[in-house]
Amino acid sequence: MSEAAPPRAVIFDLDGTLTEPLLDFDAMRAEIGLRPGLPILEQLAAGDDALRARGEQVLRRHELDAIERATLADGCIELLATLRALSLPAAILTRNTREVVERFVRKFDLAPSFVAHYTREDGPPKPSPEGVFRLCRQLGVAPAETLVVGDYKFDVIAGRRAGCRTALVTVEEVDDLADWGSPDFFVRTLRALLPIFR
Numbered sequence: 001m002s003e004a005a006p007p008r009a010v011i012f013d014l015d016g017t018l019t020e021p022l023l024d025f026d027a028m029r030a031e032i033g034l035r036p037g038l039p040i041l042e043q044l045a046a047g048d049d050a051l052r053a054r055g056e057q058v059l060r061r062h063e064l065d066a067i068e069r070a071t072l073a074d075g076c077i078e079l080l081a082t083l084r085a086l087s088l089p090a091a092i093l094t095r096n097t098r099e100v101v102e103r104f105v106r107k108f109d110l111a112p113s114f115v116a117h118y119t120r121e122d123g124p125p126k127p128s129p130e131g132v133f134r135l136c137r138q139l140g141v142a143p144a145e146t147l148v149v150g151d152y153k154f155d156v157i158a159g160r161r162a163g164c165r166t167a168l169v170t171v172e173e174v175d176d177l178a179d180w181g182s183p184d185f186f187v188r189t190l191r192a193l194l195p196i197f198r
Contacts, residue, residue, distance in 0.1 A: 006197050007165065009141040010083060011132060013150030014094040014104060015066065017169055017190070018076050021151070022066040032058050039154075041095055041125050063100050072108060073169070075191025080113040082197050091135040092117040093148070093158070095125045115139055126154040132162035149193065153180045167193060 015023050029036055032055045034043045044055040083090050090113055092101055098119045105111050116138040118131035125131070136143050148159030149167045157180050159166040167185040168174070174186075187193055 004165070005145075007088070007147035008145040009088060009136070009139045009147070010090045011093050011135050011139075011146060011148045011159070011164070012090060013126075013152070013155045014092050014096055014101065016073075016151040017149060017155070018073055018092070019067075019070040019104070020073055022069060023062060028058055028062050041120060060097065060099075063096055064103070067100050067103050067107065070104065070107070074189040075194065079190045079193055079197075080110065082194060084113060086197060088197070089115040089139045089141070091115055091139055093126065093131045093135060093150075093155075094118070095120050095154070097121060126150075127157035127161070129158050129162035132158050132164060136162070136164075147193075147196075149190070156180060156183045159183075 012018050015021065025040065026036065029040060032040070032044075032051070034040060034055070040055070040059065044052050047055070080090065092114055094101060094117070096119060098117070098121050101117045101119055105114065116135055118135050123130050123134070132143065132146075132148060136146055139146070143163040146164045147167060148155060148162075148164045149169065150156065150159075151169045156166045156168055160181050165185075166183040167187055168183040169187055169190060171188050185193070
């Protein structure tokens, strides 16, 4: 990535990327009555109406609680300020809800930083590339000129499927890269992405 032209737009995941991670997915799965270790939204989609209704209620409570207690990830303010100074548009792509995104933006006064967002209410969630394609159109930038930043394999898979470069923010070892492909960039914090734009 260092040899390529800097991205002309950035699409960020929300939980665990722009914010420090707070959501306890194991606790949510247990409360809803889902199988451990498998993605929540996909299990709900395969269930009946009662399971989906219960699941959405549990998810909403956990997600709203997490965003109320959220703190910004290291380097978030600096990276968003750099993008604004360079007139590079940014967007949020999340498996969370529109309500949570709006509360996040209000809580941290970040409305000027994001041109658009795509949530699970807007269409197929990550790892589908649909959200990436739609946000790129809204940002007016080709996928190949866009960087997708997230903390989980679904972020990387969605970005790669759309033809974007990807950055994985993680402090943990990643052992299943063969299953989903390597991101273009591994970073421990958002702060480590700043040199890409200088």
